[in-house]
Amino acid sequence: PAALFEFLLRMGDTTLILGHRLSEWCGKAPILEEDIALANTALDLIGQTQMWLGLAGEVEGKGRTADDLAMLRDAWDFRCCLLVEQPNGDFGQTIMRQFLFDNWHLAMLRKLEHHADERIAAIAAKAAKEVTYHAERSTDLVIRLGDGTSQSQARMQAALDLLYPYVGELFTLSGEDLRPAYDATIEAVLAEATLTVPESRFAHHGGFSGARHSEHLGHLLTQMQWLQRAYPGAQW
C-alpha cells in the first residue's frame, strides 16, 4: 500500500501541478479560443487530480482527503514529474510541454486501463477519453506553430530543446516499454512541424522520486496553498 500510495501521488500530483500551470494562463492566451481550450484542459486535469488523490488518501488510510494532500504538503512530499513543474514561458513553451506530456500521458493511461486494481483502471479509462482530446489538440498546435513562420519555428524549437531533458523521467514511472511508440509518435509530429528532436537523451530526474524537485515547485505552492495555510481548518 505504501508503493500504491506513492504511485497514486505521482499520477495525482502530476495532473494537479500541470492543471495549476495551465490555469495561470487564464485571461492571457493569444486567442480567445485558446483561453477556453487551456481552461478546459486545466479543468480535466483538476478533475483527474481529485480522483487520483482521492484514491491515494483512501489507500493511505489516514483520513486525508484529496484537498488535504493537495493543499497541506510541502514541496518535498510532492511526487509530480519535473516536466509539469516547468514554468509556462511563452504560449509555444506551454504547448510544447503539453504535447510532450499528453502523448506520454495517453499511453500511460491506456496501459493503466488494464491495471489489476479496478479503481485505477476505472480512473484511467475515464481520464483517457479526456486526454485523447488533449493530445489531439496539442499535436495540432505543435504542427501549426512549428510549421508557421520562421519566428514561430524558432520559438517552438527553443521550447523543445528546453523541455526535452524532462521527457526521460516520464518513463521511469510508465516503464521504458512505452518509449519506442512514444518516440515514433512524437518524432513523426515534430518532423511535420519542421522541428528537430535533440540528439542528447540526457534526462533530469528527481520529481517522481521527490528527491529533487525544481525551484519552481515551491513558488507555485506558495500560491496554490495560501488560503489553506493562512486559515487552517476553515471550510470553503
Add this chain to the structure above:
Amino acid sequence: PAALFEFLLRMGDTTLILGHRLSEWCGKAPILEEDIALANTALDLIGQTQMWLGLAGEVEGKGRTADDLAMLRDAWDFRCCLLVEQPNGDFGQTIMRQFLFDNWHLAMLRKLEHHADERIAAIAAKAAKEVTYHAERSTDLVIRLGDGTSQSQARMQAALDLLYPYVGELFTLSGEDLRPAYDATIEAVLAEATLTVPESRFAHHGGFSGARHSEHLGHLLTQMQWLQRAYPGAQW
C-alpha cells in the same frame, strides 16, 4: 494608542513592502553595482521595518512582535501605501517608484524627527540618515536614465505616468503641508531628467487606510509569509 498603532503600521508596512519589492531584484539588476545598491536599500528598509513594527507591537500591547505583524496578518490588515505595492516592472520603473517615494519619505522622516513621542523621533532620526542616501541615489539615477537615450527617456516617462497617481496618497499620512516642497524638488529633478510631470493630480487611495489595497499585495504576501504560515510556531 489605536491611532498610534495604525500610524506605526503605516510606516512599518510601507518600508516592509518596499524592502520586499527591492529584494526581488536580487541577482537580476542590469549592473553589478546596482544589484549591490538595491540590496543595500532593501536592507535599510527592512531594518526600519523592525523598528517601526517593533514599536507598533509594543504600543498595541498584545505581545505581537515585529515578525508576527509582518508574517501573520492578511492583506486587508496591512497599512502600506499603494505606491510601494506596485510591481517592480523594469529597472526604470523600480527606480522611478523609489525616487517618488524617497523624496516623500525623507521629508516625512525629517518632520517626525521633531515628534513629541521620543521613540518615534529616534527611529525617524536614524532612518533619515539612510534615506538621505536613498534619495540622492534615486535622484541621480532618474536624471541619468531620463536624460540618457531616447529609449530610456521613453521608459522613464512611462514609469512616471504609471506611478504618479500613487503619489497623492502619501500626503494623506504626512499632511499636505509637505507637498509644495516635494513638488518643487521632484519637478526640478524631472525637468533635468527631461521628463514631464503628468497634468492630472488624480490620486488612488486605499493603501494607508487598508480599505482597498491593490491585487499585487496579496500575491506578494503568499511568498513573504509562506514559511510562517506553513510551519506555525516554529523558531527560525
Add this chain to the structure above:
Amino acid sequence: PEMLAAFQARIDAGEKIEPKDWMPEGYRKTLIRQIGQHAHSEIVGQLPEGNWITRAPTLERKAILLAKVQDEAGHGLYLYCAAETLGISRDEMTEMLLDGRMKYSSIFAYPTLTWADMGAVGWLVDGAAIMNQVPLQRTSFGPYARAMIRVCKEESFHQRQGFDIMMKMCSGTPEQKRMAQDALNRLWFPSLMMFGPSDKDSVHSSQSMSWKIKMNSNDELRQKFVDQTVPQAEYLGLTIPDETLAWNEEKGGYDFAEPDWDEFFDVLKGNGPCSTDRIATRKAAWDDGAWVREAMNAHAAKKSTANVAAE
C-alpha cells in the same frame, strides 16, 4: 424617413431585426458599441476572477472557478460573433478596447482582494449582470437576443455559485465572515454603478429604448437589484454598507444611497483602481500572442496553397 418608420414599425411589432435587414446607421453603431462593450466586459471580467484561480482553497472551488471563467470567455465569443454580424471584426474591436476607444464594465476595474470576493462577484456582479441581461433576451436585434439567451442561462448558475461561496463564508470562522462583510463593503457601490448613471444623467437612453436595444431605465433596474439583494444580505447576516438604506412602504421598495458618481466617472476615464492593470494585462496578452496568430495564419496559407497545388 419612410424606411425609418417601417423599421420602427417592425420593432414595435416585436419583430427581430436580422443582420441582412436594412437598419439605420445609428442603430448599427449603438449596437456595435453596446455588444462590443458587453463582449469586452466578459473578457476583461476574466481577470479579477483569474486572479484567484491559482489561490482557490480547494480543488472543487478551483474547478468551479475555472469553469466559470471559461464560460465567460465563451460569452465573449458569442457576443463578438453577434457584433461581427454588424460588419466589424473581433480584431478591430480588440484594438479599440486596448487603445481606449471602447469600454468595458466599470466593475472590472475594481480589485479582488480576498477569496470572499469570488463569492461577492458571483452574487452581486453576476446578479446585477443578469438583471441587465434578462430583458435583453427580448432585444430587437436577433443575433444579440439569441446570444443573451445562452448567456443568461449560464449567468444565473454563476450567481448561485457565488451565493453558495458567500453562505460558506458567512457560516464559517469569524475571519471568513469578516472577509465576506469586507467584500460586500467594497463591492456594493461598484455593483450599483453597473446599471449606469442615474436616469437624469444618462445619454443615449430614449432612442435606445425605442429601438429596444435598451429595455429598462438604469434607475429601474438598480431599484430592482437593491430590492432583490437586501433580503439576501439579511439572510447571509451581512450588513449593506449604507446607513440610509430603509424599506419604503409607499413605493414598495428600498430607499438607498446613490453611489459616488464622481468615482464612477473617474473609472470611465480610466482611473479605476485596476484600470491600468487590466488593459496592460490584455495588451500584453495580445502583443505577446501576435507571433501565434501570425504563425497560424501562415500555416493555414501554406496548407491552402498545398491543397490548391494538389488539385
Add this chain to the structure above:
Amino acid sequence: PEMLAAFQARIDAGEKIEPKDWMPEGYRKTLIRQIGQHAHSEIVGQLPEGNWITRAPTLERKAILLAKVQDEAGHGLYLYCAAETLGISRDEMTEMLLDGRMKYSSIFAYPTLTWADMGAVGWLVDGAAIMNQVPLQRTSFGPYARAMIRVCKEESFHQRQGFDIMMKMCSGTPEQKRMAQDALNRLWFPSLMMFGPSDKDSVHSSQSMSWKIKMNSNDELRQKFVDQTVPQAEYLGLTIPDETLAWNEEKGGYDFAEPDWDEFFDVLKGNGPCSTDRIATRKAAWDDGAWVREAMNAHAAKKSTANVAAE
C-alpha cells in the same frame, strides 16, 4: 626561457607578481580563467540564495540573507577587478559566461528547495569555498591574493551564519529537523564536487601548483573538508548520506565515498538541475538591462561634451 626561469624564481621566492610585471601567457590565461570563474560563481551564486530572500521566515533572517547576497556581489566585484588587471573587461567575461565559454562553480547549478538549504549552503558550500580560498590568500598574483583576503574574512562570517541556521533547524520541530537532514542529503555530494575532480583526473594541476595559482591538490582539500564537516554534522545530530563513511585511524582522517563523477561532468556540460535556469536568469538580467547601461553611457557622454564645451 630565461625570463620564464626568472619568473619562476620570483614565485619560488614568495614574491607577488603584479599586473605590470612580465608574465608567461599561460600564467595570464590560467589566472583569467580561474579568477573569472570564481567571480562568475559569486554572481551566479546569488541566485540560489536569492530564491529564498522573498520567503525568509523572519525579518532578521531576511536581513542577514540580503546582506550575505550583497557581500557575494561585492566579492564578484573585487574579483572582476582583479581579472581586469590582466587585460580582460568585465563585460567580456560576462559575455563569455552567458555563451558558455566560461564556467561557474558546479554547486550553483543545484536548486535550493527548502529554507534549510540556506543553512546548508552557508555551512557546506561556504565551508568548502573557504577551504579552497584560504590558501589562495598566498597565491602568487598580487591582486588576486589581496581580493582573497577580503573575501575570506566575509566568507567565514557567512559560514557561521549558515551553521547557526542549521542549529536552529536541528533544535526545532521534527519537520525542521527533517528539512535540515534533507538539505544535507541533497547537498553533501555536490559540496564534495566543489573541490574539482579526483587528482588523478585533474587537468591543469601541476603547472598551476608550481605557479602558486593552485596551492593544494583537490583531494587534499576534499579530505580536509570532510574531516572538518563530519564532527559538525554529528554535533547537529545529522547523518552524512554516506554509508561508507568511517574514521581511518591510520591516515588520521575519514574514509568516504567519492561523489558521482558522471553527474559532475554532466553539470560541467550544462546539464545540472538548474544550469539552464541560472544562465537564462543571468542572460535575461543582462539583456533586459542593456538599455540602462546604454542610457548611462549616453548620459555620461553628454555630460563630458557639456564640460568640454564649458571649458
